[in-house]
Amino acid sequence: xxINYGYIGLFILAAIAFTIVMLLLPAIFRLVGIxxxxxxxxxxxTYECGMETIGRSWVQFNFRYYFYALMFxxxxxxxxxxxxxxxxxxxxxxxxxxxxLIFVFVVVVGYLYAWRKRVLEWK
Amino acid sequence: xxxxxPDPSSVRQMPTLAPDWPGGFWWxxxxxxxxxxAFVLLLVMGYIWLERRAMGRMQARLGPxxxxxxxxxxxxxxxxxxxxxxxxxxxxxxxxxxxLAPIIAFAPVLIIFAVVPFANGALLADLNIGIVFVxxxxxxxTLGVFMAGWGSSNKYSLLGAMRNVASVVSYEIPVVxxxxxVVLITGSLSMNQIVLxxxxxxxLLQPLGFLIFFIGGCAEINRSPFxxxxxxxxxxxxxxxxxxxxKFAMFYLVEYAEALVISALITTLFLGGWxxxxxxxxxxxxxxxxxxxxxxxxxxTTLPRVRIDQLMALAWKFLFPLALLNLFITGIEILAxxxxxxxxxxxxxxxxVILVLLWSKxxxxxxxxxxx
Numbered sequence: 001x002x003i004n005y006g007y008i009g010l011f012i013l014a015a016i017a018f019t020i021v022m023l024l025l026p027a028i029f030r031l032v033g034i035x036x037x038x039x040x041x042x043x044x045x046t047y048e049c050g051m052e053t054i055g056r057s058w059v060q061f062n063f064r065y066y067f068y069a070l071m072f073x074x075x076x077x078x079x080x081x082x083x084x085x086x087x088x089x090x091x092x093x094x095x096x097x098x099x100x101l102i103f104v105f106v107v108v109v110g111y112l113y114a115w116r117k118r119v120l121e122w123k
Numbered sequence: 124x125x126x127x128x129p130d131p132s133s134v135r136q137m138p139t140l141a142p143d144w145p146g147g148f149w150w151x152x153x154x155x156x157x158x159x160x161a162f163v164l165l166l167v168m169g170y171i172w173l174e175r176r177a178m179g180r181m182q183a184r185l186g187p188x189x190x191x192x193x194x195x196x197x198x199x200x201x202x203x204x205x206x207x208x209x210x211x212x213x214x215x216x217x218x219x220x221x222x223l224a225p226i227i228a229f230a231p232v233l234i235i236f237a238v239v240p241f242a243n244g245a246l247l248a249d250l251n252i253g254i255v256f257v258x259x260x261x262x263x264x265t266l267g268v269f270m271a272g273w274g275s276s277n278k279y280s281l282l283g284a285m286r287n288v289a290s291v292v293s294y295e296i297p298v299v300x301x302x303x304x305v306v307l308i309t310g311s312l313s314m315n316q317i318v319l320x321x322x323x324x325x326x327l328l329q330p331l332g333f334l335i336f337f338i339g340g341c342a343e344i345n346r347s348p349f350x351x352x353x354x355x356x357x358x359x360x361x362x363x364x365x366x367x368x369x370k371f372a373m374f375y376l377v378e379y380a381e382a383l384v385i386s387a388l389i390t391t392l393f394l395g396g397w398x399x400x401x402x403x404x405x406x407x408x409x410x411x412x413x414x415x416x417x418x419x420x421x422x423x424t425t426l427p428r429v430r431i432d433q434l435m436a437l438a439w440k441f442l443f444p445l446a447l448l449n450l451f452i453t454g455i456e457i458l459a460x461x462x463x464x465x466x467x468x469x470x471x472x473x474x475x476v477i478l479v480l481l482w483s484k485x486x487x488x489x490x491x492x493x494x495x
Contacts, residue, residue, distance in 0.1 A: 004248035007152055008237055008256075011247055014156050015233040019226045019373070026210055026369040035368075036209045044214045046277050047364055056215065056276065065289035068435065072292045075443075079299045082450070083255060086306040089454055090461070097454050104447065111443075120439045121432065 067119045071111070078107045155247040159236045166412070167379040168198035173413070174379075174420050181424040205375075208368040213276065216365060220274030225366075225373035228267025231260045232380040239387050240315045242397045242404035253314035254306065254392075258299055261343075261384065264377060265291045268362050271374070275365035283361025286351045286431065291343055293438035298339035300446035301332040304453045305392050318396035326393040327468045331449045331475040333393045335442050337418075340389065342434065344381040347423035351431055386415035445478055 029035040046053045085092065085100050114120060172187075172195060179186020187194035212221055235257050237247040250256050265288060272284020306312060308328060309320040326333045342349040353361030363374045390396055390411040397404035399411075429437070452474060456467055 003148065004250050006148070007155075007248040008234075008250070010152055011156055011159075011237050012230070012234055014160075015230045016226065018160060018233070019229045022373065023222075023225060023369055026206060026208075029207065030210075035207055038209070039211070041214075043211060046213050046215055046275075047359070053215075053278075058273075058276065065285070065292065068289060068292055068439075071439075072296065075296045076299075079296060079303070082300070082303050083306065083312070086303045086450075086454075087310060087312050089307055089457060090310055094458055097451075097458060100454075101451065104451075108447070115440070120436070 067114070071114055071119070074107060074110060078104065152247070155237075158241075159233065159247065162241075163233060163236060163380055163383065166383050166409075167376055168202075169413075170379045170382060170416055171198040171201070173416065174423075177417060177420045178424055181421070202372065205372040206369055210368040210370065211365075213365050215276040217274040217276065220270050221365075222370075224267050224271035224274055225370045225377075226267070227270060228264045228377045229373050229380070231263040231267075232377055232384060235260050235384050236387070238314050239391060240318055240396060241408055243319070244315060245405070246315065249313060249315050252312045254302055254312050254317070257314075257388065258302065262291065262295065264381065267377070271366065272362035275362075277365050279358040279360075280362050280364050283351075283353060283358050283364075287345065287362065289431075290345070290349065290351065290434055290438075293435055294339040294342040294442070297335050297438060297442035297446040298343060300443075300450055301329075301335040301339070302392065304329050304332040304446075304450050307450070307453050307457055314391055318391055318398060321395040321398060323464060323468070324393060324395040324398075328464070328471060329393065329449070329453065330472050331445060331478060332453075333389070334475065334479075335446050335449070336389065336393070339438070339442060340385040341419060341422065342438070344378070344385055346382065346419055348426040348429055349434055350428065351434060382416060382419060383412070386412045386419070389415050441482060445482060448478060 026035050030037055081103065082100065085096060089096060175197065176186040176194065187197040190196040190200045212218060238250055238253040238256055240246040240249075268287050269284045272280040272282075272287070275281075305317060305325055308325065309317045311317065311320070345351070345353065353363070358364075363371055366374060390408060394411050394415070396411075397408045399407035402410070452471075456470070460466065
């Protein structure tokens with residue numbers, strides 16, 4: 001089974017190499033003189049529909065998915081525990097089902113509380 | 124009929140690795156690397172052509188029909204054109220992040236295909252945790268998209284990237300839970316075992332899971348009813364506003380390669396993968412992948428774009444509870460009737476219809492209604 005991870009590791013390297021080669025192609029073409037390169041200040045400015053940009057975009061602003069991210073972490077950890085249980089449910093039987101039901105119930109109480117507190121609304 | 128296989132270890136003995144090639148390891152790796160890259164590139168071109176032609180027909184126009192017969196060479200012409208474009212990097216951008224973003228977005232999409240079976244045992248690596256591998260890798264592209272949005276130093280790009288992160292974070296959970304339903308029935312995480320277990324395609328045994336996976340998959344890869352990250356009427360072109368030339372082409376490639384991933388996963392998990400009568404297995408796989416993508420194009424042309432609050436509400440208030448219910452109903456069914464599969468088809472379809480109707484009724488009564 002370990003040999004499979006060897007395949008995966010090599011394939012990851014191949015995939016990254018392929019992507020880099022794809023991105024290098026235009027650079028090579030530019031050296032040969034096929035691709036143009038004529039930068040000017042207006043062309044290189046940030047595009048905002050013709051308006052001149054005011055300030056940087058790396059500022060603090062209030063984006064509303066903070067609570068979603070918190071909920072996501074709680075629920076995603078739950079899902080991680082569900083996978084091995086799902087693969088072996090037939091051996092675990094009703095006891096396993098009950099155990100996971102109780103576990104999920106605890107998390108779902110938190111989910112319902114968040115719903116009740118109107119965290120799930122995008123304001 | 125051996126769908127509810129009581130002892131998965133008996134199936135695990137079957138030869139799932141490709142036969143020993145002369146030279147073994149390296150030939151197998153080389154062959155499948157070439158096959159996967161060619162498969163992704165060719166099918167992405169096919170998808171672009173199919174989407175433009177089918178959308179053209181559905182919107183009562185012709186679509187591209189000049190380059191080659193039926194416009195078949197249009198994607199090739201596009202690729203050539205985009206390769207010869209000037210590469211513009213804005214002055215304010217973070218140059219390194221701007222350059223790294225397309226690599227980090229595209230490489231994971233390619234890596235997912237390492238565990239997708241094209242025929243019995245014909246896959247790069249038959250991992251025993253196949254589907255967990257897919258779930259883990261598929262989220263990495265989001266990082267690339269966010270790097271693109273942040274690195275361009277453009278307000279629209281940043282907004283688009285933020286929206287993408289929000290939608291992926293929300294839809295990840297229903298999608299992953301609906302996959303767990305399939306794992307429950309199969310009793311194995313290996314992609315090849317999942318296909319081998321499908322005497323009946325799982326779309327019949329898991330209709331609700333299929334629905335959730337399809338909607339969630341479309342939302343995660345930002346297909347059109349949910350394409351808020353590049354809503355052209357609001358935020359120019361979203362995260363790739365500042366990209367041009369080959370880097371833009373990479374993001375375009377990522378978009379369709381992700382659509383290919385979702386169709387390949389739907390095919391493998393719910394439609395019986397490479398299984399089918401008469402035709403060879405790889406052809407069945409291709410046909411099913413194409414049909415799934417056609418349905419995606421169909422939904423794209425049929426449905427208008429949703430608002431962002433509707434997008435979030437659909438994930439958290441509709442899909443997530445239904446996915447949990449689906450999971451436990453499936454679990455109970457498996458323990459109560461380990462052998463009677465045929466009966467589960469009408470039962471599960473009825474359960475799906477009842478749950479969906481009931482849940483939408485609750486929304487109508489004002490439970491968790493979204494204030495405008």
